[in-house]
Amino acid sequence: MSGLKPEDMPMPDAATPSRPKLVTACVLLIGDEVLSGRTRDANLSYIAKHLNQIGVQVREARVIPDIESVIVDTVNEVRARYDYVFTTGGIGPTHDDITADSIAKAFGVAIGHHPQAMAILEAHYAETGGEFTEARKRMARIPDGATLIANPLSKAPGFQLGNVFVMAGVPMVMQVMLDSLTGRLEGGATMQSRTVSAQIGEGTIAQKLGELQQRHPDIGIGSYPYYRGKTFGTSLVMRGTDPAALDRVADEAAALIRAFGAEPVVGEPG
């Protein structure tokens, strides 16, 4: 809940060298199982934290069903809008895994069995004694022009096509795929944060907090109520790209809390 407006967002613009370049991303979680509530998504927060460490900011996420037309339209909309798009889900061997074909359709390219992906899977099943069935060969279907994303864990690769990175839905597989991408992504400024918490109500400090935000438009200040059994309070999260400015605003936030008679703690409430 930062106070950043679109017009305040630092843009990648050579004419404003004093503002750090922000690199943006959209995450698409593809799968009926997340929409039905069967599976609680575990990927978005991991991806968001990981990407921020390498200077890529997730600015939107969508959960969409396994319907080809929806995947095609959504991918084409968001790949034009963000620097990077990361998808999870739908690249397994079964009939309901339609992400690779949908991405090919979105880009208007053909799709077929990728020689390197076939070799990886063939070696894997030879080693484990499993049969390399037609269904498993589906996992080597990669859109023309895509480059593979390594999967050291279960072998079946993801792929990158343009600025779209297609990964598995199983969290531990997704995580090794994301790890392997670090060198391929060009990050910009890293968003850093400071958190100050206190046993005080949001409504008590809201007015002064709004004034603090107005004095520091380059720092996004979010206010998050928390409940811990019978105690409650507020965590203030300062986000921005300038560490010194963040420290200053965090100090001011702590002073603001003290002025209302509460004791600020650095970080999340204990």
Next chain:
Amino acid sequence: MSGLKPEDMPMPDAATPSRPKLVTACVLLIGDEVLSGRTRDANLSYIAKHLNQIGVQVREARVIPDIESVIVDTVNEVRARYDYVFTTGGIGPTHDDITADSIAKAFGVAIGHHPQAMAILEAHYAETGGEFTEARKRMARIPDGATLIANPLSKAPGFQLGNVFVMAGVPMVMQVMLDSLTGRLEGGATMQSRTVSAQIGEGTIAQKLGELQQRHPDIGIGSYPYYRGKTFGTSLVMRGTDPAALDRVADEAAALIRAFGAEPVVGEPG
């Protein structure tokens, strides 16, 4: 990951009385804290399961930042596309809570202090001894024409405007608000599911499973690999509106698994 295509989806159409009416929803999770990875969303799966019980299917979810223009554009896009829209987050007393004002802007209506909301909050702070500050009065700002959504827990209400339902982001508050809506929502067919799991690889059964899906186009069959320490397997989830058809497909799925020498269990793996 069902095999349902848009053209297969039962549509609310009087000319096809044999197909049950599907009522659709989109969930908007509003908040920088979810996008930054600070907070792992706990609301989507709860909302999806709760709504399905009353015959409303979540077909899409989006996580968007606290930026007015993004909220306005997204709300206007999805309220035209789905029967219902449910938002969470951004209705507190601080400067970063901009959901109510953004919804008013999306609908092109004015916003002000709602008399009933003011009375509820005034009574609450009189009872608890808290000061009813200007900031706390912000929580009574409701777009013109909206009706309130009760909040028995922390009093500050949500609201409904048209087909958009605006709720709190704190899960336990969101949940009581959602509970209070049951009578106001007109549900259609309830999507039911059957789950059959076994210690067998997806790739082993994929071919036969695809054939099973083709024989039963009205039932969406999803295949989800799972890992439990050193064991792994597959959960098959059948979803549809006809309980008898679901039972038949679940029986066929169990038989399919047995034909490969594995033992199916009803439900998620133990």
